[in-house]
Amino acid sequence: MSHGIIRAICISEKRGTPKHDIEEAVLIRDFGIEGDAHAGKWHRQVSLLPFERIEEFNAAGANVKNGDFGENIITEGVDYKSLPIGSVLNIGEKGAKLRLTQRGKECHSHCQIYKRMGECIMPREGIFAEVIAEGSISPGDNITIELPSPDRKFRAAVVVLSDKASKGEREDLSGKTAMDILSSAGYEIIETVIIPDDKERIITELKRLCDGREADLIVTSGGTGFSLRDNTPEATMAVADRNAPGIAEYMRLKSMELTDRAMLSRAVSVIRGQTLIVNLPGSPKAVEECLGFIMNGLDHGLRILRGSAGECARTD
Secondary structure, eight states: OOOEEEEEEEEOSSTTSOOEEESOEEEETTTEETTOTTOSSSSOSEEEEEHHHHHHHHHTTOOOOTTTTOOSEEEESOOGGGSOTTOEEEETTTTEEEEEEEEOOOOSSOOHHHHHHSOOSHHHHOEEEEEEEOEEEOTTOEEEEEOOOTTSOOEEEEEEEOHHHHTTSSOOOHHHHHHHHHHHTTOEEEEEEEEOSOHHHHHHHHHIIIIISOOSEEEEESOOSSSTTOOHHHHHHHHOSEEOHHHHHHHHHHHHTTOGGGGGOOOOEEEETTEEEEEEOSSHHHHHHHHHHHHHHHHHHHHHHHTSSOOOOOOO
């Protein structure tokens, strides 16, 4: 059964130039739309906007045309707000498939639409996707939707906080260690980010990964000590909806068996929406130890958070 249709397809051959309508497009696996300057091997290969939101915006006097927001595909009848990231759009009859990867995007420099209207719908209504099956698509093609399986892999992001590593002055080893451990445990690593020890930047990245990428788990590395530049716990608490202190407390407890300096860790663990955020230390050895302490218990907690497992109390 169709859940929607394609209203328009737009591309631009060069970055910084307006997108224009085309009558047919070829989706290339792990790349994007053939001939579009914004395609590439990243998670925002194709951008989508709902026709209904564009019409509402035009009714307010925006007078925008296809492609003005930089969108690749305009759809009608698809309710993106009800679709979790990871949902698959099957388009047309030639096997093309898109998997949703991000909801919305931060607007760094306000476009002419924003300057004229005082707002732009792309940051809040835009949806991004990656191509997982090739095929040609055209306006009028039907769209059907596959929701992610409740038993799918957990999606994890790794955020490394380091002034030196973010400048390329030091190789990141702690983030790579976390990635290796999570990958070996069956997690899908959706992003690894290295940023400075700046509180507001950390807050922005955590919100994006929780709300936009809808990660199941975010682990941070670094910034949990006593230095004036150690802002990770404060930034993490600033984005929290609920506290989950037991994870951080258990890591400290087990680490104290190895070194009394573990008492100096200010790491926290919290929940934002359906994402668990866990602060880890900044050294590769400590990352390996701390993840080793908690990996067995994380699985059940994340399934509860996702809604695919029930609460279970011990009876013994």
